[in-house]
Amino acid sequence: MAVTLKDVAERAGVSRSAVSRTFTEGASVSAKTRAKVEAAAQELGYSPNALASSLTTGRTKLIGLVSNNFHNPLFLEVFDLFTRGLQERGLRPLLVNLSHETDPANSVRMLRQYSVDGVIVASSTLQPSFAEAFRDAGVPVVHSFGRYTTSPHVHVVGIDNIACGRMAAQALIARGHRRVAFMGGPEGATSTQDRARGFLDALATHPEIAVSVSYASAYSFDAGRAEMARLLQSDPAEAYFGGDDVLSIGALSAIADKGLQVPQDIGIIGLNDMAMARWENINLTTIRQPIPEIIAASIDLVVATIEQPDRHPETRLFPCRVIERGTLRPLPD
Amino acid sequence: MAVTLKDVAERAGVSRSAVSRTFTEGASVSAKTRAKVEAAAQELGYSPNALASSLTTGRTKLIGLVSNNFHNPLFLEVFDLFTRGLQERGLRPLLVNLSHETDPANSVRMLRQYSVDGVIVASSTLQPSFAEAFRDAGVPVVHSFGRYTTSPHVHVVGIDNIACGRMAAQALIARGHRRVAFMGGPEGATSTQDRARGFLDALATHPEIAVSVSYASAYSFDAGRAEMARLLQSDPAEAYFGGDDVLSIGALSAIADKGLQVPQDIGIIGLNDMAMARWENINLTTIRQPIPEIIAASIDLVVATIEQPDRHPETRLFPCRVIERGTLRPLPD
DNA sequence: AAGATATTTGCAACCGGTTGCAAAAACTTT
DNA sequence: AAAGTTTTTGCAACCGGTTGCAAATATCTT
Structure with a gap:
């Protein structure tokens, strides 16, 4: 059913490596082969299998997005911004709902099975140990909406x-x-x-x-x-x-x-x-x-940690401000 | 870094196939080898790579969950139920946010690259053609909250x-x-x-x-x-x-x-x-x-279609009912 | 205990890609 | 046009698993 690298190679009359290279950023292919390959790929409707390539490259571009806040309407905004922010960087959110889950080890195992490149734990009500379980498993992790500590064990982004x-x-x-x-x-x-x-x-x-x-x-x-x-x-x-x-x-x-x-x-x-x-x-x-800032920083930080896994854990806190509306009497002059 | 099948095999003193089989439901392994393998796996902290195995089995257990409704609070409930429902069946939702996306082809390509087993399009505001693009690509698809038609081209679940x-x-x-x-x-x-x-x-x-x-x-x-x-x-x-x-x-x-x-x-x-x-x-x-019913039916249907890809498209509509509260005057006696 | 049958095991090929390496082809230089 | 350089190409091995097949082992018959 599915069209593979080999099919394209045969059709274009080149080696499999040539095909792989035309779809790899910065690889060495002549304009002529590239054209042949692209034409063949087009005709066959080929698109490379991201999972197969992850096997050798070690990158899946999958990010675990873990939360237990599926009842606070704020989190719809949070999911919206996370999914869009990740997509814009070519990353894919694998969503994990912890609402009825008690054992963090389960989620860690599952996300490791899918070789996620990193994990974002988006919750203010999960214990720090939860995010730490990912770090201990060697997975880059950011705890969004987490708690500030002077010597964090994982990256924390949130408010003070x-x-x-x-x-x-x-x-x-x-x-x-x-x-x-x-x-x-x-x-x-x-x-x-x-x-x-x-x-x-x-x-x-x-x-x-x-x-x-x-x-x-x-x-x-x-x-x-x-x-x-x-x-x-x-x-x-x-x-x-x-x-x-x-x-x-x-x-x-x-x-x-x-x-x-x-x-x-x-x-x-x-x-x-x-x-x-x-x-x-x-x-x-x-x-x-400032939700958008918190989320942007979380994504930045998880990406940075993927590229540089021994990066020191850091805390990024954003300032909040009072929004005056109608449920508090006005300030006296 | 990561522990592989081979590591476990060597440690347990068995072949790679034996290890693979102990982690495969219903495969033939003696109690003795199973014990050896499980001990070795335990010691090394091994868990099988789901993506590598998908390569041969053809199943990733990944389900694309596609929506453009990231501003309607109803959809937080929808995502909660979908993620939990999928997780309970051992499936993983890969979330796609279409809010600012115009070209369905993009999403189709992306989800195919990740070899999702099926796709659920959860939206009442997307054109039927969007879900059909997945079917045309050979991916089992269900359009949740979609529109009823007498001869649907894809599965539709929703209300009348x-x-x-x-x-x-x-x-x-x-x-x-x-x-x-x-x-x-x-x-x-x-x-x-x-x-x-x-x-x-x-x-x-x-x-x-x-x-x-x-x-x-x-x-x-x-x-x-x-x-x-x-x-x-x-x-x-x-x-x-x-x-x-x-x-x-x-x-x-x-x-x-x-x-x-x-x-x-x-x-x-x-x-x-x-x-x-x-x-x-x-x-x-x-x-x-009846959101929970709609979602349960959507999951059932996508799973059924994965198992039986040439299944005929069907429409499942659920009855609604009036919930009396305070914004309509009471019925006259 | 020998033969028949059933179960378990390892080999080797494969899934769909990537990549180091050396050979081939294409350019430069003189 | 020959020699030297650079770029492009294909081979083959590998990523981490699965699986058909035949050989090896275990179990059952008589």
Whole structure:
């Protein structure tokens, strides 16, 4: 069925090497043979088998794209940018969904079987050890949306969650709130831990402001809604830092149910700036993560590591900024 | 670096074939050799190279998952279910993002280079010819969310958009609306054309009801919002069938801006039942597409076609149903 | 225990490509 | 036109596996 190198070689009346060379960047072929080969290839509808060639070249141009965030709408943007970014560089994303997978070893084995050139772990809720398992297997790996550490074992690209927590605190302080709170994602997620830490750090110098902290069970609408409903039962704070947009939108829904006005009765600031935050009927004040930059850097870094495997692990963090919308009262003049 | 068959064979003191056979389902190996080989493989950390074996077996277990819907939140659910469904069957999704791609031939060539066993085209806005290009190249293909035709050239799985249009019309008729309208997605999309057709068909037998039709420029929040804002400038209908949920949510935002109440002043019914439709602060009445069934059927069909390539193209359509929420007034008793 | 049968094993060729090397062909130089 | 250089070409081995076949081994009959 499939047309092979040999078929083209016979048709063009040249050796198999000649055909291989015409399809290899920078190989030595005369204009005449190239023309013959290209004509024959055209006629037969030949296109080289990438997998067969990977056997000798050692490169598949396959990149494992591993995530467990298939419920946070932000990740549709993430997948869009990753797939396009990889395609533009001639790389192919092999998608791995970890939603119901517990054993990282499984994914490592599978991706090794497919000889991926590199792996991008896109998740803020996976343990660092997960990405490290790939490194230990000798596969170049980047942990996107991962946690900053001073001596990382793998490349990490993301935001400084501690700084974001601080930024959120400052936004609430600047508005003169006296009772504020952090409503985090799942307590075990390092992203939530760091955001809480930055938030509390910034407020530590403001003893006049009352602070409290609670955690939703997941980064999801329902979890945010349930947690806010619980908080509203007894003496809520004036303003909340929601650990994530989708969580914050869930919280908004609980607030509306209770008949309270946002931002008059209660304020909220999210984190991510996902597409829905901009929707006018949600209009969430939030802290924007520069997703396109994070993804571009992740791709750069995985490509660089493929070319230079002993490259030292590095951390690239991008600055976030507050996006003013309608869920936090305006700054006093 | 990598451990190969040969390494394991030498270590275990057997032939390469013996090693290959221990890792091949149903091959003939004695318990004794199997044990020796497994021990050696364990010690060396060997796992077989899936791509090398694909060369002789002709199967890569790679499935091309092609889409251009990286902005409709519904598709995050779609990708979640596809990736998990494929993984459960030992298949690997190679993701292709067509968002900015115009030439199907490119994708066909690329997926052929990677010898994918089959392709799933997941899109309601791609031309049938796109999926057909794969079939013409001899690659088993299923068009998910595609259009029903009586004599399909490729497998199609989806919903009966005409029936859905009819269903939407009936929902509005049953509520006693006298002026209704269809606000479709891009006019060129076959899904929109069919939904419009069903909608108009059902209303044809109700000459007392005034009907109008208009189209948004895309299946997106902004397009829905802009189109509804335009409609509200002059004499809008009492109730709308929005061609899609995200479009309808955009429309809701324009309606709220105008200070109108839903469903009292204006009603809307969407289509898809994506996650956000359920969010209490959106609470969109809509028609549910049975996404999990569509995806399971798509996977079944692509697998069946891989095993039996000359299988006749078939169409599998799943029934939709109205999900009552808050954007359409209640049925009269 | 010999013969018949069934199972296991290794050899060698193959899958579809790439690549080092030496020979052949094409140019330069004088 | 001969000698020297450079470029192009094909051979053959290899990448990491699989598989048909015949030989070797094990198991079953009687």
